[in-house]
Amino acid sequence: MTHSPSVPQTWDHEADVVVVGFGAAGMAAAVTAHELGAKVLILEKAPEGQEGGNTRVAGQGYLNTSSVESAIAYLTALNGPFTVPEAMVRVWAEEMCQNNDWLRGLGGDPQEHQHPPVGIEFPDLPGADCVHKFHDGPTYGYSYTWKLFERLVKERPIGILYETPAKQLIQNDITKEILGVRTAQGLRIKARKAVVLTCGGFENNQEMIRNYLPGVPYCYTSGSPYNEGDGITMAMSVGADLWHMNNYAGPSMALKVPEVRTSFSMQALHYSKQPPGGAIVVGPDGKRFTDEKYKTRHGKVPVNGRWLPLATPCPMFLIFDHTHFAAGPLYDGHPSHGWTQIVERYEWSADNSAELTKGWIKTAPTLGALAEAIGLSPATLDATVARWNQSCQMGRDTEFNRTLMLNPIVEGPFYAVELSPSMLNTQGGPRRNERAQIVRPDGTPIPRLYSSGELASPALRMSDLCPSVPHRA
Numbered sequence: 001m002t003h004s005p006s007v008p009q010t011w012d013h014e015a016d017v018v019v020v021g022f023g024a025a026g027m028a029a030a031v032t033a034h035e036l037g038a039k040v041l042i043l044e045k046a047p048e049g050q051e052g053g054n055t056r057v058a059g060q061g062y063l064n065t066s067s068v069e070s071a072i073a074y075l076t077a078l079n080g081p082f083t084v085p086e087a088m089v090r091v092w093a094e095e096m097c098q099n100n101d102w103l104r105g106l107g108g109d110p111q112e113h114q115h116p117p118v119g120i121e122f123p124d125l126p127g128a129d130c131v132h133k134f135h136d137g138p139t140y141g142y143s144y145t146w147k148l149f150e151r152l153v154k155e156r157p158i159g160i161l162y163e164t165p166a167k168q169l170i171q172n173d174i175t176k177e178i179l180g181v182r183t184a185q186g187l188r189i190k191a192r193k194a195v196v197l198t199c200g201g202f203e204n205n206q207e208m209i210r211n212y213l214p215g216v217p218y219c220y221t222s223g224s225p226y227n228e229g230d231g232i233t234m235a236m237s238v239g240a241d242l243w244h245m246n247n248y249a250g251p252s253m254a255l256k257v258p259e260v261r262t263s264f265s266m267q268a269l270h271y272s273k274q275p276p277g278g279a280i281v282v283g284p285d286g287k288r289f290t291d292e293k294y295k296t297r298h299g300k301v302p303v304n305g306r307w308l309p310l311a312t313p314c315p316m317f318l319i320f321d322h323t324h325f326a327a328g329p330l331y332d333g334h335p336s337h338g339w340t341q342i343v344e345r346y347e348w349s350a351d352n353s354a355e356l357t358k359g360w361i362k363t364a365p366t367l368g369a370l371a372e373a374i375g376l377s378p379a380t381l382d383a384t385v386a387r388w389n390q391s392c393q394m395g396r397d398t399e400f401n402r403t404l405m406l407n408p409i410v411e412g413p414f415y416a417v418e419l420s421p422s423m424l425n426t427q428g429g430p431r432r433n434e435r436a437q438i439v440r441p442d443g444t445p446i447p448r449l450y451s452s453g454e455l456a457s458p459a460l461r462m463s464d465l466c467p468s469v470p471h472r473a
Helices: 024-035 053-057 068-079 086-096 099-105 144-154 206-212 230-237 339-344 353-358 367-374 378-394
Strands: 013-020 040-043 062-065 110-112 131-136 159-161 166-171 178-183 188-197 252-254 279-282 300-303 306-309 316-321 362-364 414-423 437-439 445-451
Touching: 013 024, 013 159, 013 178, 013 230, 024 040, 024 053, 024 144, 024 188, 053 144, 053 339, 062 068, 062 086, 062 099, 068 086, 099 110, 166 188, 166 230, 178 445, 188 230, 230 445, 279 378, 316 367, 362 367, 367 378, 367 414
Parallel strands: 013 040, 013 188, 040 159, 188 445
Antiparallel strands: 062 131, 110 131, 166 178, 178 188, 252 414, 279 316, 300 306, 316 414, 362 414, 437 445
16 A cells, blocks of 8 residues: 555554444444444444434334335425435435345334324325335334344444544545544544444534524534534545535424433424413514424425425524413423433423423513513513414414414413424535445545445435425315
């Protein structure tokens, strides 16, 4: 090999394939490489017991398609005007059709996921009927599919280094080949054949969020707190192009507090819950801005014939009365999805009193006093609530056509929870081709560097930022 002064003379660990990140994509890359005869080493940023990335907490469904051509039509429709190379769309469709058979071959038990219509968010788009959502295990939610993925790795002689975040790619200055990885601790990991980046997006990097995501000055994840854009910065440092940096699985509205790393989904915003008492969300002008109970499609809502991100004017406040406060916990801790529910396992008090004491919930005897406490105009908030209460009396939301929980806000004291934009994950990162090779701006691959998963995903939700809303006659 041509000499390069940047190449270490000695290495702390060696493998044929080094996989950076231990989630579903890391599992698939590691197991596949092992089955093909490679020695594999996984570098995982999280401590043991918190690995798994967003896969561990994302509802445990995965997709399988029944027709290549229909899958191509569906992904193309999802992309809308944000086109993706045809070769990428086709390879995605072809490989998606093999997911169930691949997992069965490894000992999995795919089961139809009972989430109508077959778990697909845009069932009206062309080709949607070929996409089916499956999971492994008897129960939706609590990491059953992830446990299968984890077992598939651990029953093989695949090395895993926990609490070992990759920090830098080691590149030959002359040939530009990727030769290995340097970790945050300074370990030099040699990759004799390839490095595969599967370390997720940048949903916990506020600087990247401000730079790349439209319409959100800040945003907090409901997924893994360890995804901080490491793969993006490493790939950029060796010449990678970027794509899809403005797309993400969000936003929703949620509570984020400093004491907990990830966000809390509020019961009042959950589309299927209708407790007594009234609750609305207002922006910094003290006015409502959306149907608070609308079930977004990973943060997307219909706007002028397109699905666009939900508007989240910050700061936002959930406003509710004592009837609603006293009806039960504002947060549902059942471990169905989300890092706070499944990993952090924060125990929210049954009567909301602990969170009120902590200051997560603000209260005041009147709406005017509550407005002053949270920095809003008392007159505007009074008028907003009066307009809402009038809509409730008529049985029709005259502003945003909300149909769920049309309950007036009448019984004091009154309460507020500041909400933040929230998401599961981002979709952007280093551009890759149909062979999963990370490429430069001119489209040429960086030798021996690959990626998979949410790190610049070319798959579903990659460009569902603007699929067309189907026309209704």
